[in-house]
Amino acid sequence: MINILLADNQTLTREGLTAILSSQKDICFVGHASNSAHLIELMTAYKPEIVVIDPYHDNAFSINDIKNIYSRFDFADILILSNKRQKSEILEIIELGVKNYVLKDCSPAEIIDAVYATAKGEQFYCKNTLQTIFGNDIAPNKTNGIPLLSIRETEIVHLIADGMANKEIAEKLFLSVHTVKTHRKNIIKKLGFTFKNATELILLISYLSDVLI
Structure with missing residues (x-):
């Protein structure tokens, strides 16, 4: 009960x-x-x-x-x-x-x-x-045409949500800072949304959980 x-x-x-x-x-x-x-x-x-x-x-x-x-x-x-x-x-x-x-x-x-x-x-x-x-920038399901994030992009999204900076992400994933920045730009372009802080990003992950690999 x-x-x-x-x-x-x-x-x-x-x-x-x-x-x-x-x-x-x-x-x-x-x-x-x-x-x-x-x-x-x-x-x-x-x-x-x-x-x-x-x-x-x-x-x-x-x-x-x-x-x-x-x-x-x-x-x-x-x-x-x-x-x-x-x-x-x-x-x-x-x-x-x-x-x-x-x-x-x-x-x-x-x-x-x-x-x-x-x-x-x-x-x-x-x-x-x-x-x-x-707002209306994020569509609630796949039928609205949100592209799938790649495995690497999804990994980076979760690290950003954990509060990690670009340099920390680069070190953890053995990437250059430039590569991490490029991934972030691609994520923003795909989702059509610029996340301002970890709280918003965590909510974004929840909202788009059916399109994150």
Whole structure:
């Protein structure tokens, strides 16, 4: 049984999420927190596996609640369910270690998938979240004509995501720095997207996982 605590004081969200997940026999709501203090109280009492939280709505919760959960309750993981669509704020949340972020206008099927992914410790971002981050420059599937990356290009993508600089990648793969730079240019050309930091690149890998060799 997957025990969920919902931290959102919006009645419509509580009732909607309950309705969506009620068909899943292995999912159970243990409580609904209305503010930060209530959240800590319920976390301590019920020890849920998943906290579904909107850190932005109506000032009831904040990013500090996410930090607090991670620092005090190692038995729980976090699923963000929010209307917040600003790229910088979504990335700020993800950089705290949150691996699961869905927008409130995503499909019921995506919300269900997100819950199961969170329970398994897997990463999940709904299509609308990824489109907010990457815009329409990244196509969601092979039918939109995204070329396959080569084995070497895919290897370099993962090393960049690990935070390695061109020189470090060159040394690890026994390549020249010039060759690594050329590969990076080819990757950007193929994907049609210039990644600005490791967080964005990790998300890009997730978004295009079906086209990475």
